[in-house]
Amino acid sequence: MLFATFSVLPVFAGSCTGAETQLAQVSKQLTLNSPNAAENTLRTLSLSYPDCPEVVLQQARQAQAKGNSSQAAELFYRYTDADPNDSRGLAYFGRFFLEQRDYMRADALSAAAVEKNPSDPAALALRGEILIMKNQSSEARALLEKAIHIDPDDPEAQFQLGTIYDKAESSPDAVEHFRKAVSLNPRDARAWDYLALNLEPLDDVDGADHAYRKGLQVNEPGRYHDSFLDYNYGRFLAKRNELAASKQHLDRAVQLTPQIRAVWYERARLDMRMQNYEQARADAEKAAACTQEGGIIDLQIYSLLGQVYARLGDAALAKKYMDLTRETPPPVRGENR
Amino acid sequence: MTSRNCFTIVLVVVLAAPPKTLWGADAGRIQFENRQKNSGVSFVLDNGTLPDKPMIDGIPGGVALLDYDNDGYLDVFFTNGASLPGLVKDGEKFFNRLYHNNHDGTFTDVTDRAGLRGEGYSVGAAAADYDNDGFPDLYVTGFDRNFLYHNNGDGTFTDVTEKAGVTGVSSTGKKLWGISAAWLDYDNDGKLDLFVTNYLDWSFATSRVCGTPGTRLSCSPTLYKGQPNILYHNNGDGTFTDVSEPTGIAQHIGKGMGVAIADYNGDGWMDIFVGNDNDRNFLFRNRGGKGFDEVGVESFVAYTDNGVPVSSMGVDFRDWDNHGNPSLLVTALGGETFPLFHNEGNGFFSEDSYKAGIGFRSFKMSGWGAGIQDFDNDGYKDLFTANSHVSENADVDRQQHYRQANAVFRNLHNGTFQDVSSEAGPGMQIRAAHRGSAFGDLNNDGRVDVVVSAIGSPAELLYNTSPSNNHWILIRTVGVKSNRDGIGTRIKVTSASGLVQYNHVTTAGSYASSNDPRVHFGLGTDTVIKEIELKWPCGTVQVLHNVKADQILTVTEE
Numbered sequence: 020m021l022f023a024t025f026s027v028l029p030v031f032a033g034s035c036t037g038a039e040t041q042l043a044q045v046s047k048q049l050t051l052n053s054p055n056a057a058e059n060t061l062r063t064l065s066l067s068y069p070d071c072p073e074v075v076l077q078q079a080r081q082a083q084a085k086g087n088s089s090q091a092a093e094l095f096y097r098y099t100d101a102d103p104n105d106s107r108g109l110a111y112f113g114r115f116f117l118e119q120r121d122y123m124r125a126d127a128l129s130a131a132a133v134e135k136n137p138s139d140p141a142a143l144a145l146r147g148e149i150l151i152m153k154n155q156s157s158e159a160r161a162l163l164e165k166a167i168h169i170d171p172d173d174p175e176a177q178f179q180l181g182t183i184y185d186k187a188e189s190s191p192d193a194v195e196h197f198r199k200a201v202s203l204n205p206r207d208a209r210a211w212d213y214l215a216l217n218l219e220p221l222d223d224v225d226g227a228d229h230a231y232r233k234g235l236q237v238n239e240p241g242r243y244h245d246s247f248l249d250y251n252y253g254r255f256l257a258k259r260n261e262l263a264a265s266k267q268h269l270d271r272a273v274q275l276t277p278q279i280r281a282v283w284y285e286r287a288r289l290d291m292r293m294q295n296y297e298q299a300r301a302d303a304e305k306a307a308a309c310t311q312e313g314g315i316i317d318l319q320i321y322s323l324l325g326q327v328y329a330r331l332g333d334a335a336l337a338k339k340y341m342d343l344t345r346e347t348p349p350p351v352r353g354e355n356r
Numbered sequence: 357m358t359s360r361n362c363f364t365i366v367l368v369v370v371l372a373a374p375p376k377t378l379w380g381a382d383a384g385r386i387q388f389e390n391r392q393k394n395s396g397v398s399f400v401l402d403n404g405t406l407p408d409k410p411m412i413d414g415i416p417g418g419v420a421l422l423d424y425d426n427d428g429y430l431d432v433f434f435t436n437g438a439s440l441p442g443l444v445k446d447g448e449k450f451f452n453r454l455y456h457n458n459h460d461g462t463f464t465d466v467t468d469r470a471g472l473r474g475e476g477y478s479v480g481a482a483a484a485d486y487d488n489d490g491f492p493d494l495y496v497t498g499f500d501r502n503f504l505y506h507n508n509g510d511g512t513f514t515d516v517t518e519k520a521g522v523t524g525v526s527s528t529g530k531k532l533w534g535i536s537a538a539w540l541d542y543d544n545d546g547k548l549d550l551f552v553t554n555y556l557d558w559s560f561a562t563s564r565v566c567g568t569p570g571t572r573l574s575c576s577p578t579l580y581k582g583q584p585n586i587l588y589h590n591n592g593d594g595t596f597t598d599v600s601e602p603t604g605i606a607q608h609i610g611k612g613m614g615v616a617i618a619d620y621n622g623d624g625w626m627d628i629f630v631g632n633d634n635d636r637n638f639l640f641r642n643r644g645g646k647g648f649d650e651v652g653v654e655s656f657v658a659y660t661d662n663g664v665p666v667s668s669m670g671v672d673f674r675d676w677d678n679h680g681n682p683s684l685l686v687t688a689l690g691g692e693t694f695p696l697f698h699n700e701g702n703g704f705f706s707e708d709s710y711k712a713g714i715g716f717r718s719f720k721m722s723g724w725g726a727g728i729q730d731f732d733n734d735g736y737k738d739l740f741t742a743n744s745h746v747s748e749n750a751d752v753d754r755q756q757h758y759r760q761a762n763a764v765f766r767n768l769h770n771g772t773f774q775d776v777s778s779e780a781g782p783g784m785q786i787r788a789a790h791r792g793s794a795f796g797d798l799n800n801d802g803r804v805d806v807v808v809s810a811i812g813s814p815a816e817l818l819y820n821t822s823p824s825n826n827h828w829i830l831i832r833t834v835g836v837k838s839n840r841d842g843i844g845t846r847i848k849v850t851s852a853s854g855l856v857q858y859n860h861v862t863t864a865g866s867y868a869s870s871n872d873p874r875v876h877f878g879l880g881t882d883t884v885i886k887e888i889e890l891k892w893p894c895g896t897v898q899v900l901h902n903v904k905a906d907q908i909l910t911v912t913e914e
Contacts (some may be wrong), residue, residue: 188691192753219753220691222716258710288661292711319663326656329704341653349635349665354745355566355573356667356689 035071038064045077050174052165052206052241054084061277062354072101076108083115084241091115112143117149117241125149133162140170148179156183174203190217199232208238208245216251224259231255246275250282257289265289273302280306280320281313287323296330303327318347365387381592386731386738388818390805396463397432399815401791402449403599404440404477405748408718409572411500411558415438415479415535417724417791417809418868421798422483422492424470426509428908429457430796430872431545435478435496439515441560443500452478452496457798471513476501480792480868484539486548486590488840495553497524497534497868521596521700522588524552524774527606532583533558538615539840540626542603543645544893547590548839551605552795553612553630554583571749577667582611585630585638595624611635614726616655616673616865618682619846624895626844629657631668631686648803657684657697661707666692669747670771670793670867675699676737677771680848682860687723687741687867690756694718694726694741702705713772714739714765721763722746722756724867725793730803731880733826735855736767742808742867759787761810762818768835776908781821788813796872802828802906804876827879827905833861836913837894844893847875852881879905
């Protein structure tokens with residue numbers, strides 16, 4: 020499908036003729052987060068096809084994948100200057116800005132890409148992702164569904180659509196798209212993590228375990244890295260009563276994302292189960308001090324600290340946090356059940 | 357309000373020379389067979405639903421098992437809804453029903469003769485002998501009316517609600533939305549008191565509409581204020597006094613659903629657990645019969661161990677791991693799991709749903725009725741949940757199902773349970789809008805059966821047909837100084853092979869339902885019980901030795 024997409028770009032027909040297969044392979048390698056695998060081919064192509072803009076675009080993506088931001092930016096500019104109407108170039112450039120956390124430019128480029136070609140899966144996938152970030156889920160869903168209708172083998176569109184269902188707590192639908200995403204791109208640790216998270220509520224415990232493990236195997240720095248994989252797997256292992264293994268992953272989670280309340284909170288809960296109350300106190304207090312909640316609300320912190328101090332026999336602090344627990348209203352859920 | 361004035365130790369030798377047996381209980385399959393079809397029980401719970409799916413229509417469905425005519429067999433009472441919004445039982449389909457057990461697997465509808473059709477929108481039922489006359493009476497909760505029916509001993513009941521003063525109206529004059537009720541002797545004075553859970557401050561005038569037209573959903577209870585529970589003290593003269601304020605019950609506003617009682621801290625006074633819907637649960641610790649301290653937060657049962665509330669529905673409060681401390685099972689809605697609060701015996705509970713192996717399985721379930729009972733008579737109590745989502749249109753969400761099969765989790769003797777529902781027979785595969793469930797031995801065969809009410813479909817009579825040859829005993833307590841039913845009596849059974857089990861006399865538990873007052877113990881391969889110790893509410897300790905298995909044993913308080 021990637022080859023098909025590339026081969027119909029007439030503007031490059033002359034300067035890139037003969038390089039289509041290799042360029043499609045490079046594009047796929049970069050999509051699968053394998054910039055090293057693409058490196059030699061791209062070097063050869065750049066010598067053999069010096070005027071082929073597609074080579075420049077893939078070089079830009081390769082530089083991006085290898086973390087060479089300035090070079091990537093320069094190459095993306097060169098490509099889009101050469102062909103400002105190519106939606107795919109705009110989409111890839113937009114994704115570069117997204118990874119740079121330059122959300123305004125990513126937003127603008129994704130919108131422009133879809134405007135140039137409303138049928139470009141890469142443009143639709145990026146725009147869908149950005150609309151998800153802007154909490155425009157229904158619009159995002161429409162674009163992503165269109166993207167995978169055009170190209171069902173676009174792993175990013177499948178992944179992004181999965182996240183929409185995940186957010187809507189529709190695990191069966193989410194699983195469908197995450198399964199597809201990991202089959203298309205087995206190096207996407209995020210997709211493995213999401214797949215596992217959505218298999219859990221479906222009671223596919225072994226499937227979830229497998230997905231977490233696969234995700235951990237490919238969780239390398241780069242676009243598909245997942246900082247919360249150890250956290251999620253640690254929680255999962257705790258549910259399966261594999262406490263020692265759970266601790267290993269939660270230990271790693273607090274190293275990876277120490278600013279997030281949820282990781283300290285979860286490790287404190289595990290400490291409690293392992294009757295390591297002093298460590299639980301330290302972790303729970305860390306959680307309380309974190310400003311980034313990560314989905315953990317004050318009520319949970321108070322409840323945990325109340326239990327920790329009660330276990331430690333510190334009556335005054337236990338009472339303090341139990342009083343706070345009583346005074347803190349439970350979260351208001353949606354109107355429906 | 358005295359309690360410990362009759363302390364004695366009584367030793368009774370019932371049988372001599374126990375045969376030697378090895379502990380080798382047949383941990384076989386748990387099987388249930390639904391024998392409703394030819395039973396004569398044609399009850400269908402009618403919630404009077406409306407297109408807008410008001411809060412009230414998801415809530416009904418209590419079941420009570422009581423031997424109202426003292427013939428030795430449990431009879432079955434069902435509560436029913438009413439037409440909406442009028443709240444009137446304006447047709448037979450809304451009548452509450454009492455079915456007499458004919459001892460042959462069939463039942464006869466005796467509702468009219470008994471005078472138990474009821475009025476208004478009924479919800480829960482609780483049976484016990486509140487006036488110690490030897491006949492179980494019946495309390496029925498409801499949205500607009502609560503009733504106390506006195507058993508006249510001749511197959512009829514008399515509505516004594518007003519005279520008794522148990523109308524379910526708060527001290528401010530507002531009728532509260534009664535859900536479940538528990539009979540207990542909270543002050544150990546020999547007379548059963550009455551605890552009533554109340555739900556939401558909801559009315560048709562304030563009713564919200566949720567979901568979309570055509571697929572309306574039950575609204576979240578978080579849209580409404582909660583209500584206080586009520587405790588009535590039995591004055592011993594056929595009247596009760598509302599002691600909710602002086603005992604510290606009324607100050608706690610919740611969204612009460614199920615209620616269960618147990619002496620969780622072993623101090624000789626019955627405590628009360630209330631499951632609140634989307635709010636923190638209450639554990640009312642009995643302060644020596646003088647009042648209650650609400651210690652749900654302090655005991656770690658207010659929330660799950662993740663510090664959040666669930667939609668608590670049904671509850672049961674019994675010792676499932678034979679360590680002597682009653683623990684809790686709570687049913688909740690899909691996506692929440694069914695919390696299992698394990699009583700550590702030190703005032704704390706730990707939430708063990710995942711540790712016990714029911715977390716992942718129950719995450720997909722929505723539960724109402726709940727029971728901790730030994731279904732395979734292997735000496736370890738199993739779990740049963742009556743399942744259904746609250747919203748009739750829940751299936752708009754692919755993961756939720758309105759009609760669900762019930763579930764049974766077998767105790768694996770190591771603190772964990774296994775979901776054996778799919779192998780438990782066709783009766784356990786019936787997908788329906790299950791609500792209340794009551795537990796008891798309908799045919800006196802020593803196996804705990806289950807009666808489950810379901811909205812819009814026939815109630816299920818799930819006879820326990822588990823194939824094991826394990827032995828059992830049912831203990832019926834007759835209090836003398838203690839309340840006549842012996843409710844609150846704590847029983848410790850030590851089998852010949854050495855296994856020690858604990859349970860207590862109560863009819864409370866599950867959702868809006870009332871269970872067999874007889875206490876059941878599975879005995880595995882043991883044909884003799886080495887020792888039965890009964891701690892009566894008034895303080896008497898009575899010990900029986902070498903008791904033969906496979907019998908219904910009546911123990912009268914010495």
